Amino acid sequence: MQTTIAQLKIGQKGIISDFNIDEIPLKLLEMGCLPGNSVELIQIAPFGCPLYYIVNDSHVAIRLETAKEITVVIDSKI
Amino acid sequence: MAHKNIKVALIGNPNTGKTSVFNHLTGLHQQVGNYPGITVEKKIGLCKLTNNAKAIILDLPGTYSLNASSIDENVVIELLMNKKDENYPDVVVVVSEVENLKRNLLLFTQIKDLEIPTILVINMSDRMKLKGIELDIPFLEKELQTKIALISSRKNIGIEKIKELILNYKSLSTEPCLNASSIDPEYFDKLRKAFPNQLVYKLWLVITQDVNFLNLDRNEMKSSFTKSHADLKRLQQKETIKRYQFINDTLKLGQKIDHSKASDIRAKLDRVLTHKVFGYLIFFVILFAIFQSIFDWSSIPMDFIDSSFANLASYAKTNLPAGEFTNLISEGIIPGIGGILIFIPQIAFLFLFISVLEESGYMSRVVFLMDKIMRRFGLSGKSIVPLISGTACAIPAIMGARNIENWKERLITILVTPFITCSARLPVYAILIALIIPQKRIFGFLSLQGLTLMVLYLLGFGVAIFSAYILNKILKISSKSYFVVEMPSYKIPLFKNVAINILEKTKAFVFGAGKIILAISIILWFLGSHGPQSTFGNAEKIIAQKTEINATNRDNLVSEYKLEHSYIGILGKSIEPAIKPLGYDWKIGIAVVSSFAAREVFVGTLATIYSVGSHSDEEETIKEQMKNEVREDGTKTFNFATGVSLLLFYAFAMQCVSTLAIVKKETNSWKWPIIQLVFMSGFAYVTALLAYQFLK
Numbered sequence: 135m136q137t138t139i140a141q142l143k144i145g146q147k148g149i150i151s152d153f154n155i156d157e158i159p160l161k162l163l164e165m166g167c168l169p170g171n172s173v174e175l176i177q178i179a180p181f182g183c184p185l186y187y188i189v190n191d192s193h194v195a196i197r198l199e200t201a202k203e204i205t206v207v208i209d210s211k212i
Numbered sequence: 213m214a215h216k217n218i219k220v221a222l223i224g225n226p227n228t229g230k231t232s233v234f235n236h237l238t239g240l241h242q243q244v245g246n247y248p249g250i251t252v253e254k255k256i257g258l259c260k261l262t263n264n265a266k267a268i269i270l271d272l273p274g275t276y277s278l279n280a281s282s283i284d285e286n287v288v289i290e291l292l293m294n295k296k297d298e299n300y301p302d303v304v305v306v307v308s309e310v311e312n313l314k315r316n317l318l319l320f321t322q323i324k325d326l327e328i329p330t331i332l333v334i335n336m337s338d339r340m341k342l343k344g345i346e347l348d349i350p351f352l353e354k355e356l357q358t359k360i361a362l363i364s365s366r367k368n369i370g371i372e373k374i375k376e377l378i379l380n381y382k383s384l385s386t387e388p389c390l391n392a393s394s395i396d397p398e399y400f401d402k403l404r405k406a407f408p409n410q411l412v413y414k415l416w417l418v419i420t421q422d423v424n425f426l427n428l429d430r431n432e433m434k435s436s437f438t439k440s441h442a443d444l445k446r447l448q449q450k451e452t453i454k455r456y457q458f459i460n461d462t463l464k465l466g467q468k469i470d471h472s473k474a475s476d477i478r479a480k481l482d483r484v485l486t487h488k489v490f491g492y493l494i495f496f497v498i499l500f501a502i503f504q505s506i507f508d509w510s511s512i513p514m515d516f517i518d519s520s521f522a523n524l525a526s527y528a529k530t531n532l533p534a535g536e537f538t539n540l541i542s543e544g545i546i547p548g549i550g551g552i553l554i555f556i557p558q559i560a561f562l563f564l565f566i567s568v569l570e571e572s573g574y575m576s577r578v579v580f581l582m583d584k585i586m587r588r589f590g591l592s593g594k595s596i597v598p599l600i601s602g603t604a605c606a607i608p609a610i611m612g613a614r615n616i617e618n619w620k621e622r623l624i625t626i627l628v629t630p631f632i633t634c635s636a637r638l639p640v641y642a643i644l645i646a647l648i649i650p651q652k653r654i655f656g657f658l659s660l661q662g663l664t665l666m667v668l669y670l671l672g673f674g675v676a677i678f679s680a681y682i683l684n685k686i687l688k689i690s691s692k693s694y695f696v697v698e699m700p701s702y703k704i705p706l707f708k709n710v711a712i713n714i715l716e717k718t719k720a721f722v723f724g725a726g727k728i729i730l731a732i733s734i735i736l737w738f739l740g741s742h743g744p745q746s747t748f749g750n751a752e753k754i755i756a757q758k759t760e761i762n763a764t765n766r767d768n769l770v771s772e773y774k775l776e777h778s779y780i781g782i783l784g785k786s787i788e789p790a791i792k793p794l795g796y797d798w799k800i801g802i803a804v805v806s807s808f809a810a811r812e813v814f815v816g817t818l819a820t821i822y823s824v825g826s827h828s829d830e831e832e833t834i835k836e837q838m839k840n841e842v843r844e845d846g847t848k849t850f851n852f853a854t855g856v857s858l859l860l861f862y863a864f865a866m867q868c869v870s871t872l873a874i875v876k877k878e879t880n881s882w883k884w885p886i887i888q889l890v891f892m893s894g895f896a897y898v899t900a901l902l903a904y905q906f907l908k
Contacts, residue, residue, distance in 0.1 A: 155449055156442060159617070159694040163452045164277045166315055176479050180488040181584040184593065186699060190456075192315055193478060193699035195580045200695070 135208045139187065140201035142175040148206035149173070150189070157203040166190025173206060218267040219299065220259075220378055223288060223323065224307030225316050226274035227573070227700035229335045232365035233307050234271040235708055237374065242712070253611075254287075256299075261379045270299050276315075278322040279448065280421055282614050289421060292326055293414055303329045303381035305374065309336040310345050311701060313467065317356075317459045318452070321389050324357065325413035329384035331359055331377045338364040344470030352466040357385040366706065388413075390458040395450040420444055478701045482577065491581050498574075499600075502565045503669065504662075510557035514642075517557075521550030522833045525823070540737060547819040547834075548733025552726040555812060559635050560718050562604040567713040569600075571705035579697050589677050590684025591628075592621040592695065599625075599676065602632035603669070605721065606871045610878055617696070620689040624680050626878055627888060630871050631676035631864065633669045636812040640862050641668055643815055643835055648855030672863055728810050728869075736780060736806065736820045743778035751777070780821070794861065794897070795854035795904040797843065804858075807867045814862070853907035857900040865896035 142148060150169050158167070167173070167189050176193070177186040183198040224230040234242075238257025255271040272291065273284035280286040291297055292304075304323055308316030313334065323330055334347070353360050359377050363370025377384075393400035393412050403415050419439075439447070484490055525546040532538040569575050575597055583593025594616045602609035609629050616622040633641075645661050652660045742748070751774045775781055784798030791801045803817040815834055822837040841849040866872070872885040879885075 155445055159281075159696055160279055160445065160448055160452075161276055161281060161694070161696045163449055164279070164315075164318055165696070165698070166456065168449075168453055168456060177482055177486050177580075179486065179580055179584055180492075183584045184580060184695060184697070186482065186486065186580060188479070190314065191312060193482075193701075195576075195583075195695075195697040195699060197583070197695045 136205060137208065138202050139173055139175065139204045139206045140185065140198055142173075142206065142208070144175055144177065146208065147172060147174040148208040150204060151207045152205045154203040158200065162194070162196065162200070165192045165194055167192075167194075167204065173204075217258075218261070218265070218378060218381065219302045220267045220269045221291065221299070221301035221304050222269055222271045222307060223304055223319065224274060224333075225276055225312065225319060227698065228274075228307045228309045228312070228316060229365045230274060230307040231271065232706055232709055233305075233333060233335065233363070233371075233374070234269060235712055236365055236368065236371045237267075237269055240712070242716075259375065259378075261375045265379060267375075267378050270301070275319065277319050278417060281617065284614060286421075289417060292323070292328065293417065301328065303331060303378060303384065305331045305333055305378070307333045307335055310334055310340050310347070311336065311343060314456075314459055314463060317463075318455050320356070320358075321392075321455050321458065322413075325388045325392060325411075327386045327388065327411060329381045329386055331361065331374070331381070331384065332356060333361045333363055333370075333374055335363055335365055337362045337369065338367050344472065346468040346470075348466045348468075352462065355389070355462045355466060357387045357389050359384060366703075390455065392416075392451055392454060395454055396447060399447075420448060478699070481702060482699065485574070485577050486580055491577070495578055495581060498569075503666065505561070510561050513557040514554055514639075517550065517554045518833055518835070521546055521553075524550075539741060540734070543741070543823045544734045544737030544820060545730070547823055548730045548816055549726075550816070550819070552722060552730065552812075552816075554639055554815075555635060556718060556722065558638055559604060559721050560714050562635055563714045563717045564710065566601050566604060567710045568705045570597075571703065571709060573700040573702045575600075576697055576699050580699070583695065587621075589680040590621065590624045590687075591677075591680050592616045592618060592625070594695075594697070595621065595625040598629050599632055599673070602629045602634060604635055604717075606630045606632065606634050606868065607874050608717070610871065610874050613878070617694040620684075620687060623689070623879065623884070624683045624687070626875055627683060627884060628676040628680045630866055630868065630888065630892065631672050631679065633672040633863070634811075634868075636810060636868065637668075637862055639812060640814045641665060641859065643838065644850070644855050644859055646835060647838060647850045648852050668859060668863055675864065728813070732806050732809060732813050733816050733820050736802070736817055739780035739783070740775060740778050740821055743774065743781070747777040748774055775821070793905065794900045795851075795857045795908060797849060799841075800849070800854075800858070804861065807862075807865075809867075809869050811862060811867045853904050856907055857904035860903050861896045861900040863896070864892055864899060866892035 136151060139148070139150070150167065150171050150173055152169055153167075171190040173187050173189040175185060175187055179185070179195075184195045185198065185201050186193070186195045187201075188194075222230055222234055234255065234257060237259040241258040243256050253273075257269045257271070259267045259269050261267055270291075272288045275285040275288050278289055278292070280289050291299060291301075294300060306316075306320045306323060308320065320330070320332060332352075340346070347362065349360050349362060361370050361373040361377055363374065365371075393404075393416075400412055400416070404412050407415055485494060525542045528538065528546060529542040532541065569578075578596050578600075579593040581593075582596045586593055586595050595613065598609040598613045601612055606629050609632070610626050613622050613625040613629070616625060642665075645664050649661050649664050654660060654663070747754070751770050755769045755773055776785070780802055781798070784802045787801050787805065788798045791798075791804065796804065799818065799821050802821060803814045806817045807814045818838060819834045822834075822841070838850055839848075843849055866889045872889060875885040875888060876882055
């Protein structure tokens with residue numbers, strides 16, 4: 135199933151499939167937010183933003199609008 | 213024998229323990245300054261390698277890569293690109309850590325592309341067992357073309373190994389570990405041909421960054437090798453992927469992680485600490501505890517310093533030969549120095565708590581919790597760090613706003629931070645509260661004075677947030693809002709790091725603000741004890757003509773007359789019409805005006821004015837002097853209305869030259885500091901005026 139990482143539930147994992155490069159800061163790519171890497175949603179801040187993920191072993195928080203630009207394939211087995 | 217010292221640059225991602233490594237290598241042989249022209253902190257230390265070899269170690273700002281997104285990160289690139297820089301390193305030490313090795317190595321491979329001898333330090337080896345990580349060091353050294361020191365700065369293991377590798381830096385390979393130009397061979401071939409004497413990777417950095425170096429004409433370069441912003445970013449993405457491919461391939465063979473052993477305490481703790489209810493609850497409990505303890509703990513040493521200086525001044529007055537010089541010492545210099553040193557306890561405690569919050573990794577969680585709320589006011593979650601550290605001092609706080617990516621959010625943070633009650637306001641508040649608020653307790657335990665102080669803090673914070681809200685509506689700046697915050701693993705703060713931090717910050721404060729305070733005290737003393745000959749010089753005669761001969765009373769009248777007709781008295785009287793509606797007499801007026809250099813001058817100024825005007829031999833503490841001060845009609849000068857008016861004035865007025873200077877530097881324009889000065893001080897005047905007129 136393909137969706138964006140903003141739609142993940144807490145504790146849910148997936149594999150990043152694609153993103154809109156114009157809307158993603160380079161820093162996020164450098165932290166390992168790249169296609170093929172795994173991503174897990176850890177926590178959502180009050181009022182729904184920011185979101186806290188583990189991606190490529192990095193623990194990182196981003197805002198909702200950035201998260202919406204990253205698509206993910208949810209591995210149903212996990 | 214004079215050996216050439218080895219120049220070492222310490223580089224690494226944030227949260228890798230780079231500063232701990234620096235502290236271990238250099239101990240207290242550190243010098244903190246600024247890079248020329250910018251306010252990025254520059255830390256240099258000396259490290260003894262052997263009996264006759266030393267290394268000069270430069271601790272560079274933490275960065276995730278060589279693609280700079282802030283001036284702090286720019287410093288790293290500019291240094292590594294400029295071989296002529298006096299600090300250009302002979303060898304680079306890249307600090308990484310076991311848990312985030314993959315990401316840390318990205319920066320490492322970029323630095324290797326610059327063909328500088330590079331050592332890889334892998335920190336936090338003590339956590340390997342806990343995380344189920346094993347490393348094949350010889351294999352990694354071969355693949356990464358480097359030498360590795362596996363260390364634990366926490367347990368003090370492996371520091372000697374780093375020193376040994378630095379000493380033998382000449383044997384390090386300068387080969388890059390991968391060929392990054394394969395992402396677009398045609399383009400990079402053209403580059404190589406156009407500039408045969410330069411490293412291709414350096415050229416690539418010149419094209420992609422906004423930095424100037426190599427004495428290359430960037431415009432010329434840009435025109436012949438121009439690519440659209442989007443194209444460049446795509447290439448940077450390709451480059452990043454390429455580097456990660458290499459790193460993943462290397463770590464697949466060189467690193468074993470047993471995930472069954474790995475216990476992710478961080479994620480578990482974060483579920484509580486960033487919880488929508490408990491998270492805030494914990495945060496406010498921590499804040500409350502901090503403020504309570506600062507006031508409780510620092511009042512004892514502060515009272516001690518205050519009374520010691522009063523004693524010292526009276527000792528100097530009675531034991532030194534009478535004359536101008538003794539007066540300068542006992543009335544100008546000693547109260548002046550006392551006015552500086554009285555801050556040390558509070559500043560030290562504040563920096564203690566702030567550095568513990570930062571070192572432990574908790575601050576990032578607060579950023580996460582507060583982002584959405586702060587954004588409603590045009591701020592970022594990251595603004596919370598400047599706003600909290602602004603309670604110590606606005607200067608480092610404003611510099612700390614640098615890591616806010618969005619320019620509008622950063623500007624608003626810079627503009628409102630000076631409203632936060634900084635430690636320089638504390639002594640003013642403390643002394644005024646002691647004068648006008650009774651020492652009572654409500655409900656038996658809440659001190660009324662402490663509560664008033666708390667209200668003043670909340671007031672500062674409230675006005676800061678409110679101004680941010682207004683600024684957000686007024687300012688028409690649109691900039692892309694990127695927000696990326698790393699959540700570092702939790703660590704127990706290292707005593708050594710915290711201690712060095714407190715020491716550095718307190719020292720910077722005492723010597724920075726101290727110079728101003730001391731200079732102003734001396735100037736004030738001079739202006740207060742000299743005056744025009746016709747009135748000031750003939751004080752004794754004029755008073756003698758006016759009054760009957762009564763020895764003690766006449767002394768009083770003479771010294772009062774002298775003060776009023778001294779230069780400072782003339783100055784004070786001339787501004788009195790402007791400040792009288794606020795409930796201040798000319799003496800307070802002088803203190804308020806001199807406070808525009810720095811707020812903390814207030815107490816010292818009054819101390820100097822009152823001791824110059826004082827006739828008694830017994831040196832009183834500043835508080836007693838203020839308490840005994842009366843108006844012409846015999847009522848107390850510092851009554852409730854005047855006290856509240858002063859408190860409000862100091863809460864809001866922009867009285868800090870250093871803050872204005874730093875805002876000018878950070879915003880690169882005089883416009884913003886001038887707006888701050890006019891708006892804040894105007895606001896202060898109006899609220900103080902209303903308060904006094906209402907309460908009197």
